[in-house]
Amino acid sequence: MDLSKGTIVSVSGPLVTAKGMEEADIQDICRVGEFGLIGEVIDMRGDVASIQVYEETSMVGPGEDVVITGEPLSVELAPGMISQMFDGIQRPLKSFVEKTESSFLQRGVEVQALDRDKKWEFEAKVQPGDQVETGDIIGVVQESAVIEHRILVPHGISGKVSSVESGEYTIEDDLYTIETEDGEKTFNMIQKWPVRQGRPVAQKLNPIQPLITGQRVIDTLFPVAKGGAATVPGPFGAGKTVVQHQIAKFADVDLVVYIGCGERGNEMTEVINEFPELTDPETGKSIMERTILIANTSNMPVAAREASIYTGITIAEYYRDMGYSVAVMADSTSRWAEALREMSGRLEEMPGDEGYPAYLGSRIAEYYERAGMVQPLGSDEERRGSITAIGAVSPPGGDTSEPVTQNTLRVAKVYWALDSSLSQRRHFPAINWLDSYSLYSDRLNKYIGEDNDLDWNDIVKRARVILQEESELEEIVRLVGVDSLSESDRITMLVASMIREDYLQQNAYDDVDAYTPLSKQLKMMQIIMDFESQAREALDVGSYYDEIAKGTGEVREKIGRMKYIEADDMDSFDEIHNSLEDVMKSLVEKGGVDSNA
Numbered sequence: 305m306d307l308s309k310g311t312i313v314s315v316s317g318p319l320v321t322a323k324g325m326e327e328a329d330i331q332d333i334c335r336v337g338e339f340g341l342i343g344e345v346i347d348m349r350g351d352v353a354s355i356q357v358y359e360e361t362s363m364v365g366p367g368e369d370v371v372i373t374g375e376p377l378s379v380e381l382a383p384g385m386i387s388q389m390f391d392g393i394q395r396p397l398k399s400f401v402e403k404t405e406s407s408f409l410q411r412g413v414e415v416q417a418l419d420r421d422k423k424w425e426f427e428a429k430v431q432p433g434d435q436v437e438t439g440d441i442i443g444v445v446q447e448s449a450v451i452e453h454r455i456l457v458p459h460g461i462s463g464k465v466s467s468v469e470s471g472e473y474t475i476e477d478d479l480y481t482i483e484t485e486d487g488e489k490t491f492n493m494i495q496k497w498p499v500r501q502g503r504p505v506a507q508k509l510n511p512i513q514p515l516i517t518g519q520r521v522i523d524t525l526f527p528v529a530k531g532g533a534a535t536v537p538g539p540f541g542a543g544k545t546v547v548q549h550q551i552a553k554f555a556d557v558d559l560v561v562y563i564g565c566g567e568r569g570n571e572m573t574e575v576i577n578e579f580p581e582l583t584d585p586e587t588g589k590s591i592m593e594r595t596i597l598i599a600n601t602s603n604m605p606v607a608a609r610e611a612s613i614y615t616g617i618t619i620a621e622y623y624r625d626m627g628y629s630v631a632v633m634a635d636s637t638s639r640w641a642e643a644l645r646e647m648s649g650r651l652e653e654m655p656g657d658e659g660y661p662a663y664l665g666s667r668i669a670e671y672y673e674r675a676g677m678v679q680p681l682g683s684d685e686e687r688r689g690s691i692t693a694i695g696a697v698s699p700p701g702g703d704t705s706e707p708v709t710q711n712t713l714r715v716a717k718v719y720w721a722l723d724s725s726l727s728q729r730r731h732f733p734a735i736n737w738l739d740s741y742s743l744y745s746d747r748l749n750k751y752i753g754e755d756n757d758l759d760w761n762d763i764v765k766r767a768r769v770i771l772q773e774e775s776e777l778e779e780i781v782r783l784v785g786v787d788s789l790s791e792s793d794r795i796t797m798l799v800a801s802m803i804r805e806d807y808l809q810q811n812a813y814d815d816v817d818a819y820t821p822l823s824k825q826l827k828m829m830q831i832i833m834d835f836e837s838q839a840r841e842a843l844d845v846g847s848y849y850d851e852i853a854k855g856t857g858e859v860r861e862k863i864g865r866m867k868y869i870e871a872d873d874m875d876s877f878d879e880i881h882n883s884l885e886d887v888m889k890s891l892v893e894k895g896g897v898d899s900n901a
Contacts, residue, residue, distance in 0.1 A: 310353065310370040312337060318357050318607040319650040322370040325353035331500060335371040337364040339412035342393060344377050344611075347651055356647055358393050358608040359411045376498040379615055381622045382475040383493060384418040386448040387592045389576065392565075392600035392612030409604060423472040424493070426455070426479065430465050437462040439506075439625060439681030442480050443470070445493070448593040450584070451559060454626040455479070456682070458495050459504065495622070499614035503621040505678040506685075512677075514748040515631070515692050518554035518585070518819035519547070521735050521808045524764055524829060526742040527749070528718045530557070530629050531677030531690035534742075535637075535712045538722025539702030543734050545571050546812055547720065548633045548696055550733075553582055553591055554819040557692065558628035560595045563616040566609045566639025569601040585819055602639070609643040617674050617691070624689035625680040632675070636696040637668065641708045657707040665711040671695075672715040717743040731809050737771050756826055763833050767803055770836065774800035791849045792840070798853065799836040806864045807832060817867045824871040831863060831881055838888035847891050855891050859883050 308327035312320055320336055320343060328334070328345050336343045336357055341364065347354035355370065379394045389397050391409070394417045404410045428443040430436060440457045442465075447453035466488055468480035475493040482489055497503060511531035516523055528534045538544050545567065552560045552575075564572045575597065582591040596619060600612040613634055620630040634640070641660060648661035656662040675693035679685065695716070699706045702724055713719060719741050726734035742748075746761060753760035773796050777789060781797075789797070807828055811817040820828075839852050862880045869876045 307374070308372040310334075310351075310372065312364070312366050312368045312370060313352070314366060315361055315364050316650050317646070318361060318605060319647060320355045320357055320361065320364070320370070321352060322355060323352050325370065325372065326351040327374075328353050328372045329374075331376045331498070333373045333375050333377055335373065336361075337368040337370070339364065340371075340414075341411055343370075346647065354651055356607045356610070357605075358611060359409070359605055377500065377611060377614075378496045378498050379618050380417040381495040381497055381619070382418050383424050383445045383447045383453045384422065384475065385596055385619060386451055386559075387595065389597040389599055390417070390615070391604065392598065392608030392610075392615060394615050397599060418475055418494070420474060420476055423474055426470055426473050426493075428468045428470045428480075430468060430480075432465050432467055434465045435463070436465055436482065437681075437683055440683055441626075442468060449589045450587045450593045451623075451628075455493055456495070456625060457482070458491065459497075459681075461489065461491075497618055497622070499611065499618045502674045503618070503625060504681060505625070506681050507679040509677045509679060509688070511690065511744070512747065512751060514744075514752060515629075516556045516822050517551045518821065519550055519733055520810055520820050520825050520828070521733055521737065522551075522720065523820075523822065523825055524807075525737055525745075525768065526718055526720055526735070526740050527744055528692060528694070528742065529677075529744045529748060530692055531675060532718060532744055533672045533675045533693045533695075533716040534718035534720060535695050535697055535709075535716040536720045536722060537697035537699055537704050537709045537712070538734070539699070539724045542702070542722035542724050542727045543732055544696040544698065544722060545635055547722070547733050547735070548635050548694060549575065549578075550812055550818070551631065551694060552595070552633050553579070554585060555631050555692075556586060556629075557631040558594060559620070559623050559630045560591075560633065561598065561616045561620045561630060562595060562633045562635075563598040563600075563612055564635055565598075565600055565612050565637070566602050566606075566642065567635050569603060571635075572597070572599045572601055585821070606643050606646055609640050610647065613637070613640050613671055617671060617693070620691045621674065624678065624691050627680065627687040627689050629690045629692070631692045631694065634671075634693070634695040636698045637671075637712065638696075638698040638708050641668075660707050664707055665714065668708070668711045669715045672712070731804070732812065733810060735808075737768070737804075737808065738775055752822070752826075756823075758826070758830070760826065763829055766833055766836070767829065770796055770800050771803060791843055794849045795836070795839050795843065795852070798849075799832065799839070802832050802835065802860065802863060806866065810867070814868070816870060820867070821871045824869075824877075827874070827877045828866050831866065831877065831884065834881065835860075835863065835884055835888075838884070838892075842888060842891040845892055847894065851894075852891060856884075856887055859887050 310322040310325040314321045332345045334343045341359040343355040343357040345353045346356045424445045442455045445453040463482045463484040466481040466483045478490045511529035513530045514527045515530045579591045598616045620632045675691045677690040721736045721739035723736035749761035
């Protein structure tokens with residue numbers, strides 16, 4: 305097939321302008337210059353096209369050819385993606401290194417996204433003569449120890465299966481044939497999908513299940529639903545990346561797509577080195593058996609940052625359509641927005657707030673709206689899949705009034721506000737319990753409560769009120785000292801410190817404390833809130849704050865060590881609870897005697 309060609313007119317960083325491009329369309333992929341660099345048409349004016357190039361453009365100049373492929377930027381979807389690390393346009397970095405024998409990206413190098421030689425054991429789930437439609441499962445391949453890759457009927461295809469057979473196949477081998485209205489069509493395992501176009505679904509559903517992350521401050525105070533959207537803004541050093549790493553490691557999802565977008569290379573190195581050694585608490589297998597990495601670090605071509613976000617979410621949609629719950633981590637969308645700003649400036653578009661393009665808000669919304677709980681296409685109406693989108697935002701100087709944070713907050717229903725003052729006090733995760741919020745809280749807390757037969761929503765609301773009251777009382781303490789507080793207020797301050805230090809504070813580098821299952825979280829919070837209610841009961845019958853504080857010192861020390869108790873050691877939690885009740889009972893009895901006297 306003869307491909308149309310244009311000619312380079314000018315080069316400005318990652319933006320190349322070419323004439324003679326009347327055959328091109330917006331979002332067409334081109335091969336730019338003698339090196340054959342990968343670029344995408346982002347603006348057309350007559351026969352002059354502006355091309356966003358995803359590779360370094362040095363030594364590319366006017367007069368060189370631009371080849372129009374006529375295809376949009378797409379990803380290959382097939383077995384072999386799990387455990388891989390791709391760049392922003394789905395080039396596998398390991399294969400890239402092997403081919404170029406270099407640790408640096410070399411220009412114009414073509415690498416197949418997926419292994420063409422590896423054979424996969426395919427098990428057919430349909431038989432010749434079966435009627436199928438878009439999204440139906442033709443068969444399965446065991447892609448990793450924990451992910452069964454379901455081969456789906458491609459979009460727009462329906463008809464009768466003519467042939468299909470179990471066996472060993474590469475992803476390019478003919479796998480099955482479907483008799484459609486236009487005749488028989490043969491398919492292999494590979495599907496290609498344009499990254500900027502969301503994959504269609506049968507129905508979008510209301511997310512009702514919590515995503516359990518194992519991070520107590522998140523799961524208790526600011527939960528996110530499976531299929532929800534959350535954002536983690538915070539200044540440098542507040543712990544955005546560690547929060548996302550923790551969720552990627554421990555969230556109860558089937559698959560994680562982690563996008564390192566414009567972040568430091570050493571952070572992706574930490575992921576590569578650390579993740580293979582970690583064990584998934586749900587399956588007992590390596591975390592990498594359910595992880596896909598997209599790496600586009602700060603020293604890689606800036607334009608590819610813009611593509612990396614879409615590459616990641618498209619791969620996530622593919623696994624969602626199989627019926628899996630997927631979490632997408634984007635670290636960080638601020639760097640992605642900076643790439644938008646750079647390209648917009650080179651196109652000489654009218655700038656919006658702080659130089660970002662006027663369409664920044666709609667692009668951010670487009671990305672987060674691709675999250676959700678869905679019923680995928682197909683005849684199986686019971687199948688459900690979800691994408692939970694969690695994006696870090698890096699506002700300059702921690703100023704959350706800047707455009708990227710504000711536009712993200714318009715579409716994300718969960719806001720985990722990282723606080724540099726907390727991180728300086730070594731309180732991690734440094735999520736501020738006064739500034740953060742979750743619009744899913746009431747619904748998810750009721751779900752958790754019904755599932756565990758307790759009024760979890762009421763317990764969480766009481767904890768929030770105590771933390772809020774503590775903040776107000778701290779003003780008084782700073783002015784006139786703690787002795788000016790009433791006995792009841794001093795109990796509030798004591799319980800709030802227990803919630804903060806014994807519950808919300810968590811050590812990401814401790815084997816036990818790094819991940820807290822929901823059952824353990826419920827038990828810990830119940831014990832702390834029982835302490836609060838029984839302490840107030842002791843006050844009511846005549847005990848003094850000093851007596852309560854002194855009398856419960858030992859049991860409070862045990863409560864402080866709860867976080868280091870293994871989750872399956874429920875006897876230890878019961879023992880702490882019994883000790884608490886015994887101590888409080890003696891205080892109540894003593895208070896009652898004293899008040900009668």
